[in-house]
């Protein structure tokens with residue numbers, strides 16, 4: 504059968520089974536090497552207030568949130584784009600950020 508991608512959309516190479524993660528959006532179980540991982544820095548302070556505080560020289564703590572998306576959700580959310588047959592072989596440029 505024809506193969507859409509040499510890697511099958513994964514990055515595990517010749518390794519065996521990889522651990523699975525849950526999609527943050529739909530809850531589907533996805534292999535960790537196939538899921539799209541995004542990290543985001545979130546502050547509990549409002550952006551405008553944070554800017555003022557930063558100007559006064561205070562440090563505002565931020566949390567880092569890690570989200571895993573399954574391929575369907577990543578495409579739906581516009582995080583990754585569907586590429587043409589000829590483009591699929593190339594390594595995509597840096598994934599779009601939040």
Ligand SMILES: [Zn+2]
Pocket residue numbers: 526527528529530531572573574575576577
């Ligand atoms: Zn999903």
